[in-house]
Amino acid sequence: MRIHFIAIGGSAMHNLAIALHKKGYQVTGSDDVIFEPSSSRLSKYGLLPGQMGWDENNITSDLDAVILGMHALKDNPELLRAQQMGLKIYSYPEYIYEQTKDKLRVVIGGSHGKTTITSMILHVLNYYKRDFDYLVGAQLAGFDTMVKVTESAPLIVIEGDEYLASPIDRRPKFHLYKANIAVISGIAWDHINVFPTYQDYTRQFELFIETIQPGGKLIYCNADHDLNVLVKGLTAPVETTGYGIPEHKVENGITFLLPDETALKIFGDHNLMNLNAARLVCLQLGIDGTQFNIAISSFTGAAKRLELLNAENETNVYKDFAHSPSKLKATIEAVEAQFPTRQLVACIELHTFSSLNKTFLEQYADTMTKSDIAIVYIDEKTFVQKKMEPFTQYDVQTAFNSKEILFFNNSALLEDYLLNINFYRTNLLLMSSGNFGGLDLTKLARELNTISPKEQ
Structure with a gap:
C-alpha cells in the first residue's frame, strides 16, 4: 500500500504515518512546517519530508490513498491534484475506521477527560499484556507512539475528539469511528468557532450516540445533568450504563479506593470519575474489578494531566x-x-x-x-x-x-x-x-x- 500524508506533521497525523510504516506500508508526506517532537519522530523512521512546502508532484496515480490533515487548506495544491486525479482522500479518523472496521472499537468521547480515560484503559490492557490497537491524544509512558494499528489486534481503543475531521470533511472526528462501546465523559461547550451555540455543540453528542453500532453500549457520566437528559431521551438501540465518583478516602494526600483501600497515584473527583469510566470499559473487555484495581494502582496519569x-x-x-x-x-x-x-x-x-x-x-x-x-x-x-x-x-x-x-x-x-x-x-x-x-x-x-x- 502506498499512502501519502498532506500535513504529515500534525500530532495524530505523524503518529498514524509511523504506525502505517511499521505495518509495512510505503508512506510519504509533506508539510509547510513541522515542529518537535513530530520532526524527530518522523526522521527516526525515515518519514521526514526532504524539504518543507507543498508540491503537486508528490501526488501520483499509483497512490492507494491520500490522508488529509486539518492543518492543510482547501486550496492546497496537493489536495487539488489528488481531487483532480480522482484519488481516494481520507481524513485521519476515516482512515482509522478503514483500518479497524473488522475490530471491536471502543471510542472515548466527551468534552473533558477523554485522554485520561483512554490512557487508563490502555494502561490496564498493557498491564495484562492484551493485544490491542489504539489512538490517544498524549504521549504515554510505556508506549512508543500515540497511534498503533496492526493486523492482529482484535480491538482498538480510540480517543474520540469532537473537532472537525479535515478541511473538506466538516463532521466531528468521533462520528466516523462507529463505536461498538462508547463513553461520554460529560458535555461542556467548546470549539465555538465551529459550534457557535451550546445547542449546536450538544447536538454532536446526540449524533455520536446514533453512530454506535447495533447492539452497542454507551457508558456515560450520570453526574452531568445535560448528559443525563440527553441519554434519557435516546431512541437509539444501545445499552446504557451510568457512572459517578467511586467510593474512596483521602489520607495524607493519597487517595484510596474503597472498600479494598487500593492506593492511587492520581487524585480528584474528575480523575475518579474517569477511573470509573475506564473500569466499566475494562469490564466489557473481560477484566474484572479486582484485576482493574491491581493494574490501575500503578497508573501515574497522562502527560500534562495534573x-x-x-x-x-x-x-x-x-x-x-x-x-x-x-x-x-x-x-x-x-x-x-x-x-x-x-x-x-x-x-x-x-x-x-x-x-x-x-x-x-x-x-x-x-x-x-x-x-x-x-x-x-x-x-x-x-x-x-x-x-x-x-x-x-x-x-x-x-x-x-x-x-x-x-x-x-x-x-x-x-x-x-x-x-x-x-x-x-x-x-x-x-x-x-x-x-x-x-x-x-x-x-x-x-x-x-x-x-x-x-x-x-
Missing part, C-alpha cells in the same frame, strides 16, 4: 492541560481538596480560539474561587496571531467575576512574580493548552522559593 513537575517542602507544582471553564474549575477543586492544609496558586493561560472570544469568556465566571491566588495569563502575541481584539485586566476580572484576579500578558513578568512568592506549604497549578510564552515550566518549578520563613 503532571507533577516538582515536590519539596510541602510544595507541589503541577502542569495541566485544563483550558476550558469546566476543566479549569475541576482541576483547581481537585488540588484544593487533595491538600486542604496548603495554599494554592492557580495560573491559567487563555490560548484557544474559544477562550479568547469575549462572548465565551463569560463562561469562566467563578471558576477560580477555590484558589488563594488566581492568575490569568495571555501571551500578548496571541491576539495578534489570531487577529483578535486584546483583553484588558478589567475584561478578565469582569468575566471571571473577581477583582482579585491577577492578569499578565508578558511571560517574563509572570515568571518574575512567581519567583518572588514564598511557596512553602503552597502548591502551584499551571494550566494551559499552550506553552506560557515559551516558559521552561520544569525549570521554574525547581527554582521556586519553598523555604520555611523560620529557616530564612
Whole structure:
C-alpha cells in the first residue's frame, strides 16, 4: 500500500504515518512546517519530508490513498491534484475506521477527560499484556507512539475528539469511528468557532450516540445533568450504563479506593470519575474489578494531566492541560481538596480560539474561587496571531467575576512574580493548552522559593 500524508506533521497525523510504516506500508508526506517532537519522530523512521512546502508532484496515480490533515487548506495544491486525479482522500479518523472496521472499537468521547480515560484503559490492557490497537491524544509512558494499528489486534481503543475531521470533511472526528462501546465523559461547550451555540455543540453528542453500532453500549457520566437528559431521551438501540465518583478516602494526600483501600497515584473527583469510566470499559473487555484495581494502582496519569513537575517542602507544582471553564474549575477543586492544609496558586493561560472570544469568556465566571491566588495569563502575541481584539485586566476580572484576579500578558513578568512568592506549604497549578510564552515550566518549578520563613 502506498499512502501519502498532506500535513504529515500534525500530532495524530505523524503518529498514524509511523504506525502505517511499521505495518509495512510505503508512506510519504509533506508539510509547510513541522515542529518537535513530530520532526524527530518522523526522521527516526525515515518519514521526514526532504524539504518543507507543498508540491503537486508528490501526488501520483499509483497512490492507494491520500490522508488529509486539518492543518492543510482547501486550496492546497496537493489536495487539488489528488481531487483532480480522482484519488481516494481520507481524513485521519476515516482512515482509522478503514483500518479497524473488522475490530471491536471502543471510542472515548466527551468534552473533558477523554485522554485520561483512554490512557487508563490502555494502561490496564498493557498491564495484562492484551493485544490491542489504539489512538490517544498524549504521549504515554510505556508506549512508543500515540497511534498503533496492526493486523492482529482484535480491538482498538480510540480517543474520540469532537473537532472537525479535515478541511473538506466538516463532521466531528468521533462520528466516523462507529463505536461498538462508547463513553461520554460529560458535555461542556467548546470549539465555538465551529459550534457557535451550546445547542449546536450538544447536538454532536446526540449524533455520536446514533453512530454506535447495533447492539452497542454507551457508558456515560450520570453526574452531568445535560448528559443525563440527553441519554434519557435516546431512541437509539444501545445499552446504557451510568457512572459517578467511586467510593474512596483521602489520607495524607493519597487517595484510596474503597472498600479494598487500593492506593492511587492520581487524585480528584474528575480523575475518579474517569477511573470509573475506564473500569466499566475494562469490564466489557473481560477484566474484572479486582484485576482493574491491581493494574490501575500503578497508573501515574497522562502527560500534562495534573503532571507533577516538582515536590519539596510541602510544595507541589503541577502542569495541566485544563483550558476550558469546566476543566479549569475541576482541576483547581481537585488540588484544593487533595491538600486542604496548603495554599494554592492557580495560573491559567487563555490560548484557544474559544477562550479568547469575549462572548465565551463569560463562561469562566467563578471558576477560580477555590484558589488563594488566581492568575490569568495571555501571551500578548496571541491576539495578534489570531487577529483578535486584546483583553484588558478589567475584561478578565469582569468575566471571571473577581477583582482579585491577577492578569499578565508578558511571560517574563509572570515568571518574575512567581519567583518572588514564598511557596512553602503552597502548591502551584499551571494550566494551559499552550506553552506560557515559551516558559521552561520544569525549570521554574525547581527554582521556586519553598523555604520555611523560620529557616530564612
